């Protein structure tokens with residue numbers, strides 16, 4: 196798998212992990228917390244509804260036990276105006292407005308005071324035939340909610356005594372306060388709660404009761420609560436649609452966040468690409484190129500990631516050390532250990548490089564072969580060590596005359612040396628060769644290493660600037676062979692002399 200694909204895959208996995216994590220946190224943490232919160236809020240909203248209804252009943256209850264109630268009730272029952280201020284106790288009822296109505300009825304069964312038969316209207320009043328005076332000590336005041344003729348009422352029922360031929364008959368006064376459904380609904384609309392009421396059906400009787408708010412821990416959108424009417428033994432259902440809701444579905448904001456997250460994909464991919472892929476690709480391309488060319492260099496890549504940069508630094512350090520060791524090995528393999536000059540391999544290496552330049556630039560050059568005369572005799576006379584010292588002394592002289600960067604002096608083998616001069620004037624080479632010969636002649640005077648005077652024969656192959664070498668020679672060795680031939684001629688001619696072969700642009704002569 197390529198790094199590009201890996202980066203793409205990683206960024207996709209990253210997004211998926213983000214979405215999955217969000218989803219899990221939402222389902223396992225946020226929603227349960229929300230549900231608890233909403234359940235608590237809904238509980239309070241239910242409580243507010245219950246309190247509203249309780250308050251309505253309490254108001255009637257307060258009215259029924261207030262001191263002016265009896266007189267007011269009596270006058271109203273006898274046809275007085277319920278809202279008249281002249282009626283004693285009317286102020287008690289004034290708080291309820293003109294909607295308040297008072298009904299009376301006889302106790303159906305005084306043994307069951309909790310269950311009043313509902314008798315309303317004129318008939319009930321006639322049957323009650325109330326005495327002009329009410330019993331001051333009413334046995335009880337009962338309050339509740341009543342669904343009557345399609346309307347909702349809050350009521351209070353209190354006992355009264357009606358005198359007739361049979362004596363005192365227990366009766367009831369029913370104080371009714373209409374609670375229009377629209378009014379109830381609008382009362383809760385301002386709280387964000389929607390409340391509707393309807394008569395209960397038989398299947399509704401199992402619903403939880405409004406006045407008993409236990410077991411309402413689960414948040415729901417709408418809750419139906421049963422209100423039992425103890426007067427009529429009827430029941431009705433109050434439906435509460437809560438303002439506090441748990442949104443289980445994915446919200447628009449979440450979709451937007453999800454889309455933004457998807458848009459993050461190319462962004463994260465780009466960042467992964469820039470931070471990881473591009474530098475690594477660049478580095479690996481460099482490594483592949485090095486492998487192809489078999490030339491190892493330091494990586495020139497800047498990693499953004501610290502650890503990767505450490506790897507690059509370590510690689511570069513390693514390459515640096517290997518290159519240094521390779522250079523040392525190359526130097527060693529191309530250096531003569533006795534004299535410190537380049538050996539034959541070193542000379543070949545140099546020659547191949549310079550030959551190309553020589554051919555291309557035609558700046559001229561020279562190969563000088565030098566051989567110590569009668570070195571065997573010197574060796575035999577003073578020993579091998581003295582012979583080595585002699586070689587070292589001659590090598591120093593060669594170094595001295597080939598000190599320019601472009602020149603190279605090397606030990607060609609045994610007591611034979613070779614110096615290559617590039618970009619040099621012919622006269623200079625002549626002078627250098629002759630001066631070298633003379634210096635070697637007088638060398639014993641300047642160093643104690645030499646036991647006696649020595650001499651050297653020199654053969655030179657000189658190519659003047661401008662000569663087209665390609666036309667004349669196959670390779671550099673041809674020049675070396677010519678110089679060697681000149682050396683041979685110098686030896687033949689009596690040694691301790693310089694023999695020079697020269698190729699000028701004008702000359703057409705072939706080497707001898």
Ligand SMILES: Nc1nc2c(ncn2[C@@H]2O[C@H](COP(=O)(O)OP(=O)(O)OP(=O)(O)O)[C@@H](O)[C@H]2O)c(=O)[nH]1
Pocket residue numbers: 566567568569570571572574578579580581582583586608609610686690
């Ligand atoms: N001490 C020492 N002697 C060496 C070394 N390499 C070669 N020789 C000796 O150099 C001598 C070369 O002798 P020859 O080839 O006969 O040449 P020559 O005696 O110089 O005679 P001409 O070249 O004709 O002047 C041999 O005796 C080799 O043993 C070396 O590294 N150290």
